[in-house]
């Protein structure tokens with residue numbers, strides 16, 4: 001079985017990707033320092049998969065840690081999820097973000113080169129498009145100056161990967177630009193575990209429905225959109241996870257010194273108010289929400305052009321928005337003291 005290192009594999013997207021990798025016949029090797037995840041995720045993954053999950057607790061910035069993981073499991077590829085992702089915090093502590101998000105990539109690339117590990121899939125973000133001038137955004141849409149140090153780390157990491165490939169390093173790289181991941185594994189055994197008050201829309205919605213938050217505020221309803229609220233491309237995390245498997249298979253067919261980039265979204269834009277209404281409808285409940293002021297720096301509307309990933313990787317989303325919002329709610333309901 002091909003072993004794939006998943007840095008940050010206990011996190012939200014990494015854990016779902018571990019499931020998809022096993023389904024596709026890979027052996028995921030998880031490396032996580034649990035700085036933003038709970039070790040119980042590993043047990044939950046074992047329950048879903050019906051087998052033990054190989055994992056290491058450690059920092060992927062640490063070469064010695066990588067050495068010991070590699071000595072035990074000589075992996076053939078890497079999916080690099082590990083990063084800090086809180087936009088607001090990144091403006092307060094930019095060095096923490098540059099060190100972990102950018103630093104870890106340089107350490108990993110150096111290590112891969114040393115060991116002759118060729119394939120890497122990198123977690124990028126649609127945040128690199130900023131406030132786009134044209135919609136939907138294609139991979140050719142110009143990137144904009146980042147709105148935050150977090151966003152900048154994604155841009156810089158993409159640039160590092162391009163430069164590394166240009167230097168004739170014998171690697172093959174795919175950057176995946178994720179749109180807005182939502183939902184959870186349909187078993188409700190794994191899902192998103194936000195730290196403290198959620199910044200993102202859907203966790204805030206589910207926590208409001210659960211009574212953890214009194215109400216959700218819609219940040220602005222006076223934008224130039226269908227109902228005045230902002231628009232995003234919400235993608236089920238299992239579909240996003242599957243895109244990594246497709247990306248790995250694609251990399252395996254490439255020659256050395258290869259770089260490519262794909263949007264991973266559904267191709268549909270949904271407004272914040274549509275999310276609230278759809279959530280209420282599929283889960284048969286009422287949400288307490290109010291309209292508040294705009295959130296500074298918010299992108300007004302963005303959704304993906306998905307032709308490239310459809311055609312080149314043969315990847316198409318399998319889950320609907322309704323599935324996503326049902327699975328998010330089932331996950332929220334399943335949260336017990338153990339994982340919360």
Ligand SMILES: NC(=O)c1ccc[n+]([C@@H]2O[C@H](COP(=O)([O-])OP(=O)(O)OC[C@H]3O[C@@H](n4cnc5c(N)ncnc54)[C@H](O)[C@@H]3O)[C@@H](O)[C@H]2O)c1
Pocket residue numbers: 007008009010011012013014031032033034035036037058059060061080081082083084085100104123124125126178179180181
């Ligand atoms: N969730 C999103 O909306 C979104 C959107 C676009 C891109 N991304 C990117 O996707 C990746 C995964 O995001 P996520 O939502 O799963 O985040 P997450 O915080 O749930 O997962 C990241 C995992 O990495 C671990 N980690 C962090 N630094 C580490 C280090 N130095 N060594 C080892 N482990 C470390 C954390 O403990 C966590 O388990 C990140 O790179 C993120 O920036 C996420």
Ligand SMILES: O=c1ccn([C@@H]2O[C@H](COP(=O)(O)OP(=O)(O)O[C@H]3O[C@H](CO)[C@H](O)[C@H](O)[C@H]3O)[C@@H](O)[C@H]2O)c(=O)[nH]1
Pocket residue numbers: 087125126127150151178179180181199200201202204216217218219220230231232272295298299
């Ligand atoms: O309580 C809330 C939370 C969010 N929103 C709105 O919901 C939309 C989505 O907001 P999120 O914070 O969930 O997602 P963003 O697209 O704004 O940003 C996040 O997802 C991006 C793409 O994945 C990038 O990764 C980015 O860095 C990350 O913060 C925005 O219009 C926001 O104003 C509300 O109205 N109320």
